[in-house]
Amino acid sequence: MDQRSSAVHRLLAEYVRSPSLRHIRDPRSLTKLALEIVTQLDHDGSVWRKWKGARDTVLSSALDCWIPNDDLLEFLNSLPGQPLTMTDLEQRMRHLIEVEYIASPEPELQAECLDIYHSEKSAGTEMPAIIGKLSNYAASQWPRLHDARRMAKEKRQDEARLARERRLLSYGDCPWTQIKGSKFFYCRKNGRVFQLKPNSDKSWNMYRVTAVDDNEAGEMIGRYRSRADANKVVAKAAYEPEPWR
Known part of the structure; x- marks a missing residue:
């Protein structure tokens, strides 16, 4: 058999x-x-004939650790199994990351992980222990990275909002923009200003106004479920003969 x-x-x-x-x-x-x-x-029946036993376990644990491939290959070849080439290692890593979604290395942690790796290697720490330490370190850094990315995203959004606000107030055409401190949204298209006021049922009343001014009582155009629906009307209203009705 x-x-x-x-x-x-x-x-x-x-x-x-x-x-x-x-x-x-x-x-x-x-x-x-x-x-x-x-x-x-x-x-x-797996097509990955060289990756049975401890090799796959070690590699799966090391995916997000930024261990130099040369050193990782040397250690994996010290385990039972057929000799591995660098191509074997690189393609198995790619498969685990892109197909099986086991884990993936975080680019922002590369330098930090390499510093830890070289320090532990110089101290004589064996590879499984280094992998364990690096894996724990990478996991512990996710909250920090998440907070940093959230703050960076908020900064980009605020900068984009300020850029739209400047464009709107300088009489340039601009998509729906909420001026800081206002509960209304404004847009300018073909030189004409439109205002959206929110309703309690989450719908919007749209007005044709002459300026970006929360206190102006403009001419009501209609009531819409979303800004996207209002956009469709603006696309036509902006080019209708004045006054638009």
Whole structure:
């Protein structure tokens, strides 16, 4: 028998060792056996022939650690299995990251992880321990990175809002913009100013106004469910003969 047949034979032999015929015939027990057989065959049928056992476990743990590939390859080749090439390593890493979504290295942590790695390597720490430390470090830094990205996003959004506000107030055409301190939105298209006022039911009243002024009582154009709906009307209203009705 080949390796796959031997695996199925072993599972069947273990199953029929049960002294209870009731257990052997039990549908739930048979279902569990079927799943065990399929799992074993899927594992044995993997196209990644060099990545059985500890190698895959080590690599999966090291994906987000920024360990130099040369050093990682040297360690993996010290484990049981056929010799690995750099291509074997790079393509297996790519598969685990892009196909199986096991983990992925965070670019902003590369320099920090490499500093830790070289320090631990110089101290004589073995690779599994270094991987464990780096993995824990990478996980601990996610809150810091998340907060930094959130603050950077908020800064970009605020800068974009200020740029739109300046454009609007300098009489340039501008998409819907909320002037700081105002609860209304304004847009300018074809030199004409439109105002949106929110309603309690989350709909919007749109007005044609002459200036960006919350106190101006403009001419009501209509009531819309969203700014997107209002945009469709603005696209036409901005080019209708004045006054627009």
